[in-house]
Amino acid sequence: MTRFAITSSTKATLIWLLLVLLTLVTYGLGKIGYSGTFVITIVLASVLIKGHHIIADFMGLRGTEKKWRWLMQGWLLLIVAVIATAYRYS
Amino acid sequence: MKETFTKSMARNIYYGGSMFFLLVFIGLTYDTHQEIPKRDNHEAINEVVALGKRVWEENNCIGCHTLLGEGAYFAPELGNVYTRFGESTEALKGFIKSRPVEGIPGRRSMPQFNLSEEELEGIAEFLKYVDGIETARDWPPNIQG
């Protein structure tokens, strides 16, 4: 299965590594017990990155019609933005 | 849209989706029944209240009134009528007893149901029991129902 160029499988593996890494960061921040804008920003940013990759690469929306990508990524962005707003002003 | 959808997949979603949500609903129903005893004022239920509910039903009170918001919208809400009548079952009985047989010219009037003393006691106690049910946000919004 291993090729010289980056195969779709290798790409998936790399994304998986990234997702796990970001999860560990999120957990670590929670573990330390820090709170505040900084932590929230980092955590939410990592949610955005993870969600983006799951939608584009795992769900396979990369290369589909624009409206579907807008719909899904827009959903993610909207949720994260609303959460950010609610946490920012609380 | 060149997205295709097949009949068999639509069917699976229909069966799968509705079974799924039916199960969730049954689960929630179970949980609700664990919680209801904490707020349903069942301690107040006795023979008199049971008779009162029968009187309530057999005179079709729900055909004009609402009870906790459900029923017809022709006459006042009765879920909190006990409070509205100054927490007096006597006042409730007096009102029901005093309805004119021929109605009030040009106006809405409750019929005269010719209830016995026992039935009057029952319906009043029933309304008192309903008033004691702990509804969310203490619905209805105010004393007027």
Next chain:
Amino acid sequence: MNHTDKNIVQYKPLPGDFAIWVFIFAELLVFGILFISYAFTRKYNLELFNHHQQFLDRETGAINTVLLITSSYFVVRAVDAIKKNMSQQSARWLALGLLCGAAFVVFKILEFNEKFSEGITLSTNIFYMFYLCLTGFHFMHVLLGMVILAFILVKTHRRKYNADDHDGVETGASYWHMVDLVWIILFPLVYIIR
């Protein structure tokens, strides 16, 4: 729905059957509203939320996140494999994905069990109402997703799919990724950020 589009750039269609996407959109709508409701309810019950959030099991949550991500990854590999006509490899990846899902379920049951034994229910307070609704509802989706995965696993194993005909695998995979995606937001929202 079947008008001919000649002069349009060739886009890929959404993976799998479109019907599952209608379902996915509907589900995401529900979860989206739940997330937003959570965030704003917290805003007005800050003390309560911050207080009770401490008692959630972040370790299990993190492990579960890794499990779901990994599971999703395995399912991606399964789709890759079936596209190359390797149905037995595909079935193996699906089985691994299913295994991770099962592990998620076990951890989740342990977590719920602990909460229930403390006497926590949907009516304990608004925080636990959201916690149980969100995680419980998501948990049901994991179970449903596993049923779907198991179904396509059997079919893949029986060589019912191949490089030309693998819509079923993609359909199940899309649903499973949705379950993952929801958890990706749910975990930090409910367990971590404060």
Next chain:
Amino acid sequence: MKYQSQLVAQKYFIAALSLFLGQILFGVIMGMQYVVGDFLFPEIPFNIARMVHTNLLIVWLLFAFMGASYYLVPEESERELYSPALANLMFWIFLVAGALTVLGYLLFTYSELAALTFNELWPTMGREFLEQPTITKVGIVIVALAFVFNIGMTILTGRKTVVSLVLLTGLVGLAVFFLFAFYNPVNVVLDKYWWWWVVHLWVEGVWELILGAILAFVLIKVTGVDREVIEKWLYIIIAMTLITGIIGTGHHYFWIGTPDYWQWLGSIFSAMEPIPFFMMTLFAFNMVNKRRRDHPNKAAVLWALGTAVMAFLGAGVWGFMHTLAPINYYTHGTQITAAHGHMAFYGAYVMISLTMISYSMPIMRGKVANSQAAQTLEMWSFWLMTVSMVFITLFLTAAGILQVYLQRFTDTPITFMQAQEKIEIFYWLREVSGIVFLIGLIVYFISFFVKGEEPQGVEA
């Protein structure tokens, strides 16, 4: 008409329409009682009129659903009805039972009727929409079971199509959920909790399956669009209906002593209940636009499109308006509910019944479609009834908004009866609209007797 036994449907439809007329007459009486309180008092008190109004509605819709099933199932299954004799027998039993019940409402006081029908043995009477004497309820169960058996045997031994299977699930659900009508605990919270399993799971659950199936059938016939296309739409629409509607029951569990979380769950899921109705509107217009034939029965097409639009407005939009818990806190049990109820029932269930009747009656009377003149009149009746229903809804909504403000929202709330007097003008306007509706219905009846040259065409 391809099968002789489909003709059974005709008498069901005639009975349905007669009861419909009765329903509207009592509606007009009630509308009058809203403004002239002692109208027909004490002979027909409001609660009796309302009971007749709502019960006739339920019974005539059941007649129409049964008639629709008897008409479409043989055609879908490609075989004669399993037992036309049973269908005929059940018709008479149901009609007699229904007529006796309504006569019972009118000739006796309700408590006399309760005593007469031994309500004390198994009390089930006196709950909204389930006012029928227990013995009538038993009768309904028997008729429903015989009916489901008859339809089920026809479907299962014939060609199984999506339309007929969905219809069958709807009908089985209708029978099963009705059984909760026999559970009537003294505990009001439990009573109300399970009462909704009949009422909500009927009108926002299984009835919608019946609606979807009938609509799909008529659209297949009048548009000639490929069955495959219509059937998958049907599946996806009813899937959305149940996905949103089952937990959507929660919007009735806000204020009846049930836990607080229902305010969230009920709001979220019922807020999505308009989605399947919206899809149904898209579906109907899409299919008619893609039609492969111009069916001579224009009136039936109009009713079908009308159903899709009005169901969306009445059930979808007007339902959404007050389904969110913070809004429902104020609007629950006011004229807003009445407004929603009127347009939803008319838009969804009355109109689908009339769609089916409009499509099938001419065929059962031996022609593809009615004459141009008859159809024109029928379309007039469509617009009269539909537009007046829109006005009834608007006036009741206005009344409701004022009522909510005066009685619940303001800092100086006035009593229920004071509020009712202040909104009297809207009740007058509603009554006028109601009379227009009645005229529309009469026009509809007349359209059945208009002769004229009938359009030629192949029977669908």
